[in-house]
Amino acid sequence: MKIALLGDIAFFGRFSKQNNTNLEDYFKKISQRLATYDLVVGNLETPFAKDEHVPIGYKSAYIKSEPLNVSLLKYLNIGVVNLANNHIYDYGAASFELTKQLLDEHGIKYFGIDNKELRMEHGGNVLAFNGYCCYSTNPLGINRGDQSGINELDFREVSTRLQKNRNFDQVDIFSVHCGQEHVNYPNYDHVQLARKLSEIGPYIFYGHHPHVAQGIEEVNNSLIAYSLGNFCFDDVYTSKSKFPLVKQTQNNKESFLLEIEIENNRVVGHAVVPFFIGDREIVLDAPQILKKIQKYSEQLKEEKESYNRYRNRLWMSYINDRKKKRDFNWYYKRLNFRTIGLILSSRSNARKYRKCISDHLDA
DSSP states (O other), rough: EEEEEEEOOOGGGGSSTTOOOOOOHHHHHHHHHTTTTSEEEEEEOOOBBBTOOOOOOOOOOOBBOOOGHHHHHTTTTOOEEEOOSSSSTTTTTHHHHHHHHHHHTOOEEEEEEOOEEEEETTTTTTEEEEEOOOGGGOOBOOOOTSSSSSBBHHHHHHHHHHHHHSSSSSEEEEEEEOOOOOOSSSOOOHHHHHHHHHHTTTOOOEESSHHHHHHOOEETTTEEEEBEEEEEOBOOOTTTTTSSSSOOOGGGGGEOOOOOOOTTTEEEEEEEEEEESSSSSSOOHHHHHHHHHHHHHHHSSOOOOHHHHHHHHHHHHHHHHHHHHOOOOHHHTTHHHHHHHHHHHHHHHHHHHHHIIIIOOOO
């Protein structure tokens, strides 16, 4: 069987049927391509929300999608979605429950929440999907024990799950929302995490959140794709400015789908299918994007110190570029209790990140 994995899916802005009546024409070619796969899996980044649903917690930006957009998943032949990400709980429990309800009603399977694994069979193959959201993404709605919510990326829990699943003849696919946005090289913590898990047993690491493409590597018979980039994602606005908080760049629009071929519960091949998120359509098979992904993959072979020096230069360049665009009014509008809450929340998540990830990497 052949499956396709997609990156961040966000049905808002120009990717909402409410704002774009020609959206199905925009997606026509990619929909036809996705129809050739036995199964298509994506990371659903936007919760479905109604007007009465309000944002919760402390975040710099919230995104949501109108309920009518659930039909786009069917149109795109997406049969399974990961919900373990940092936006799916933006509008609280009511929106979270509505999202699950709409997915159920339209026959879309989902995973990454409520401590549940999704197992599927097709043509004699068994696929086990588990989704996890990292504290590096400043998430909301992480579950606690038996509570409903998003599965946290905790090395102990993830490694235990992979160890248990070694008792079954199946293909394990871990969908992981982690990292820092807009940089084409993953945190080295997450490189170490993915490689350390591969020592337990073969699996597929399917990453998203950075909103740009990152490299791929094969380690211990495991396939690790750190970020597939965006599938569809528009500029992000807030009430504080008429200008976008995050504007989609050329880099954000260069993405790929990961094609995986499975026989007898073994991964026998994979391919990168690059595409560009254009103004009028998604342009498939863009060779210049493939060359960039190959470059990102090559960098993963560098030693830790060399890799971090190179990545940190790129990361700081991005941060400094953003700071240049901030004037006095930008800071003035953020002198409020919400900003204090955001800072405290970020510090809390940093502590949880160390407890769940960093403290286990060199153990």
